[in-house]
Amino acid sequence: MRRVLVTGADGSIGRAAVDGLRAAGYDVTGLSLRYDQASTADRPLVGDARSSADVVAALDEVDAVLHLAAIPHPSLGTPEEVFENNVAATFNVLAQAGQRGIRRAVIASSINAFGVPMNVNPVVPAYYPLDEDVHADISDAYSLSKSVDEQSARMAWRRWGTNVIALRFPLVKTREQLFKFAANAERDPSTMAREGWAYLDLRDGVRAIIAALESPATGAHVVGLAADDILIDRPTNELLREYAPTVPVRRPVPGRTALVDTSRARDLLGFTPHYSIHEDGQTVSAMTS
Numbered sequence: 001m002r003r004v005l006v007t008g009a010d011g012s013i014g015r016a017a018v019d020g021l022r023a024a025g026y027d028v029t030g031l032s033l034r035y036d037q038a039s040t041a042d043r044p045l046v047g048d049a050r051s052s053a054d055v056v057a058a059l060d061e062v063d064a065v066l067h068l069a070a071i072p073h074p075s076l077g078t079p080e081e082v083f084e085n086n087v088a089a090t091f092n093v094l095a096q097a098g099q100r101g102i103r104r105a106v107i108a109s110s111i112n113a114f115g116v117p118m119n120v121n122p123v124v125p126a127y128y129p130l131d132e133d134v135h136a137d138i139s140d141a142y143s144l145s146k147s148v149d150e151q152s153a154r155m156a157w158r159r160w161g162t163n164v165i166a167l168r169f170p171l172v173k174t175r176e177q178l179f180k181f182a183a184n185a186e187r188d189p190s191t192m193a194r195e196g197w198a199y200l201d202l203r204d205g206v207r208a209i210i211a212a213l214e215s216p217a218t219g220a221h222v223v224g225l226a227a228d229d230i231l232i233d234r235p236t237n238e239l240l241r242e243y244a245p246t247v248p249v250r251r252p253v254p255g256r257t258a259l260v261d262t263s264r265a266r267d268l269l270g271f272t273p274h275y276s277i278h279e280d281g282q283t284v285s286a287m288t289s
């Protein structure tokens with residue numbers, strides 16, 4: 001793998017991923033609807049991930065694809081716009097890559113792919129910690145688009161033999177941004193209860209992306225991600241008692257232990273998070289063990 005195509009290269013994760021890939025020695029082709037800042041990609045292209053011509057041009061000399069382009073929230077468009085943009089872009093990128101014999105793709109899914117966190121109905125997760133198999137209940141176009149993207153990944157594997165990792169990102173932000181999200185969540189913890197107060201430092205997001213691109217794993221896999229701890233500076237059990245008292249908890253969650261099961265990320269990708277909002281530059285495993 002020498003050259004990686006990054007779609008959504010001008011987005012918040014995209015910029016960090018392009019920087020990380022360049023720092024790791026890869027050549028990077030970027031594809032984005034526009035660039036608000038200069039890109040560090042050595043081939044920054046303007047184009048639409050839904051356009052076969054734009055994606056075919058962007059795939060020139062590319063060995064692997066990182067597909068991040070999407071409308072990242074249901075409030076940022078009509079349901080039709082969000083669903084059409086996200087699903088068409090993912091299918092097109094995987095189809096063009098697959099038909100050109102590119103054998104490795106990583107796509108951005110979301111913790112919302114199971115639909116419960118953004119559900120307009122008062123539903124709760126079937127259990128904690130959340131894993132990749134937790135029952136889906138979807139009522140918004142964004143969550144549905146991510147669920148369909150995961151199916152598109154499976155199809156790309158079955159049809160073209162593309163190895164695809166769909167990363168289920170939780171809230172992924174810089175450390176400084178996370179402090180602001182944490183302050184809001186602490187004011188009203190109910191707002192993030194259904195996603196288990198999950199987050200991931202942007203630096204770990206990039207580490208996970210590179211681990212997935214470099215993984216020898218074959219097939220199509222959905223992989224849940226999160227920091228080792230929760231965003232809120234309170235004991236996980238205390239929050240669960242207050243904000244999710246009816247949800248079964250399948251294993252002990254001492255201290256601020258996260259409510260996302262990341263064993264697949266560890267076993268398949270060799271990825272464990274390094275960063276905690278609560279412990280500057282350290283993992284929390286020492287704290288919670």
Ligand SMILES: NC(=O)c1ccc[n+]([C@@H]2O[C@H](COP(=O)([O-])OP(=O)(O)OC[C@H]3O[C@@H](n4cnc5c(N)ncnc54)[C@H](O)[C@@H]3O)[C@@H](O)[C@H]2O)c1
Nearest residue numbers: 008010011012013033048049069070072108110169171172
């Ligand atoms: N940041 C998070 O907390 C988070 C959490 C879960 C999932 N995700 C997913 O990760 C990915 C990146 O998220 P982000 O936070 O960087 O979003 P972002 O909005 O900052 O970046 C998305 C980029 O994709 C581009 N884009 C959208 N549609 C496009 C199209 N059709 N063709 C080309 N470019 C297009 C946009 O111009 C933008 O630059 C998205 O797929 C998002 O759904 C993000």
